[in-house]
Amino acid sequence: MSIDVDVLVETYSTLKQYITPKDRQEAADALISVLVDLLGDSDIKEFASTDNFTKNSFKDYVKDYEDLDPEDEEFNY
Numbered sequence: 001m002s003i004d005v006d007v008l009v010e011t012y013s014t015l016k017q018y019i020t021p022k023d024r025q026e027a028a029d030a031l032i033s034v035l036v037d038l039l040g041d042s043d044i045k046e047f048a049s050t051d052n053f054t055k056n057s058f059k060d061y062v063k064d065y066e067d068l069d070p071e072d073e074e075f076n077y
Contacts, residue, residue, distance in 0.1 A: 005043045008035070009050050016051075028053035029060070036061050 012031065019027050032054060036044055048058030 003038055003043070005039070005046050008047055012047075012050060012054070016053075024053050025056065028057045032057035032061060 016024060016027070028051075032044075032048070035047060039047065044058065048054045
């Protein structure tokens, strides 16, 4: 099964409008927890750059995030 990241971003952006602002981080956390098992590294990083909610959720799932090279553009969020 292949999931198109552009479709995920568009779907997430559309549905986010219907989620109250106070619940958006929790919704992003739940979505990222599912997507980390379904997407490859580059795809999950691309999706995580969608907004601050997905970025924060992704950072919570990256192990040893502080040890990553800050010059590595893939992790510059």
